[in-house]
Amino acid sequence: MRCQSADASSKLILLGEHAVVYGKTALAVPLLKPRASARVVPAPAGRPAGVDLKDLEVRWDGDARDVPPAAAPFARLIALAVERFPAVPACGWELVVRSRIPSGCGLGSGAATAAAALRAVCARFAVSCAPALLSELVYEVEKLHHGTPSGIDNTVIAMGRPILYARGAAPRFLTRPAAPCFLVVGHTGRSHRTSEVVADVARARGLNPVRHDAIFDAIGRLSGPGAEAFQAARWIDLGQLMDRNQELLKDLGVSSAELDALVGAARRAGALGAKLSGAGRGGCMAALAADAVSGQRVEKALKAAGAAETFLTEVGDHAAS
Numbered sequence: 127m128r129c130q131s132a133d134a135s136s137k138l139i140l141l142g143e144h145a146v147v148y149g150k151t152a153l154a155v156p157l158l159k160p161r162a163s164a165r166v167v168p169a170p171a172g173r174p175a176g177v178d179l180k181d182l183e184v185r186w187d188g189d190a191r192d193v194p195p196a197a198a199p200f201a202r203l204i205a206l207a208v209e210r211f212p213a214v215p216a217c218g219w220e221l222v223v224r225s226r227i228p229s230g231c232g233l234g235s236g237a238a239t240a241a242a243a244l245r246a247v248c249a250r251f252a253v254s255c256a257p258a259l260l261s262e263l264v265y266e267v268e269k270l271h272h273g274t275p276s277g278i279d280n281t282v283i284a285m286g287r288p289i290l291y292a293r294g295a296a297p298r299f300l301t302r303p304a305a306p307c308f309l310v311v312g313h314t315g316r317s318h319r320t321s322e323v324v325a326d327v328a329r330a331r332g333l334n335p336v337r338h339d340a341i342f343d344a345i346g347r348l349s350g351p352g353a354e355a356f357q358a359a360r361w362i363d364l365g366q367l368m369d370r371n372q373e374l375l376k377d378l379g380v381s382s383a384e385l386d387a388l389v390g391a392a393r394r395a396g397a398l399g400a401k402l403s404g405a406g407r408g409g410c411m412a413a414l415a416a417d418a419v420s421g422q423r424v425e426k427a428l429k430a431a432g433a434a435e436t437f438l439t440e441v442g443d444h445a446a447s
């Protein structure tokens with residue numbers, strides 16, 4: 127049997143996390159790196175499809191009665207693929223998954239590994255799967271991680287393009303800016319459970335809906351101007367919107383001392399703007415840099431400020447990569 131590989135990018139929310147859960151518009155971009163990859167390889171003919179998670183050293187042999195927790199999203203994904211696509215056999219193949227995307231930190235690692243795996247399965251068994259269907263299937267898998275995700279992670283990663291996203295509406299694709307968009311990601315080293323942070327915010331909103339809805343409205347208003355600044359490569363304007371978003375996320379109570387320290391270090395090193403990205407309370411922050419040299423300076427400053435991991439990266443575009 128022929129092997130087949132595919133990959134998927136990580137993602138960053140530049141503007142609008144949390145507010146997007148409440149129907150506001152957010153701006154999200156795929157990143158050139160870090161990425162996840164998956165490969166379909168042959169397995170014994172009668173054995174149900176399973177998964178080998180190389181980074182976690184977890185292997186599942188396809189036995190539905192005994193699924194290790196880390197393999198559960200892939201068990202769901204395999205079941206979905208077999209159910210939805212008659213050309214995908216239930217037995218005789220295995221997924222091998224590798225990812226450079228740290229998990230539980232706002233970079234969309236769950237959606238990216240699922241998208242890479244589905245792309246590899248579809249390519250191997252000659253199934254045509256449009257990005258919108260890929261996004262729908264990845265969302266089904268995402269529900270296992272996050273409960274009721276807004277759908278932004280699966281959409282931006284499956285589409286592979288910068289988008290404006292609002293729940294229940296078709297994503298609006300953004301045009302490629304004329305200049306590269308350099309971003310520096312700093313990982314606090316503390317992972318978070320998105321579902322728990324989202325539930326905490328929902329509880330706080332229940333206690334004070336007027337205050338929280340005003341914050342969500344204010345966050346939602348940043349995305350439109352942010353998209354215009356992004357498309358026109360007006361990085362100074364985009365950076366200022368990211369800074370404003372960080373203040374609002376702090377008001378929401380989802381930043382942390384570690385995130386604030388990395389955001390401060392990035393700004394002092396010349397970042398045009400910096401904010402947490404994803405659910406917050408740990409995970410990653412992102413800083414916008416004017417160019418690659420400035421990005422290197424920011425990355426160095428993040429390391430010196432205690433970032434557990436850093437990436438100097440660029441906004442990617444699956445169609446163009």
Ligand code: MEV
Pocket residue numbers: 139142143144145146147232272274275276277278279320324404405
């Ligand atoms: C997670 O990447 C972003 C949140 O807005 C949750 C979601 O959109 O599902 C915190």
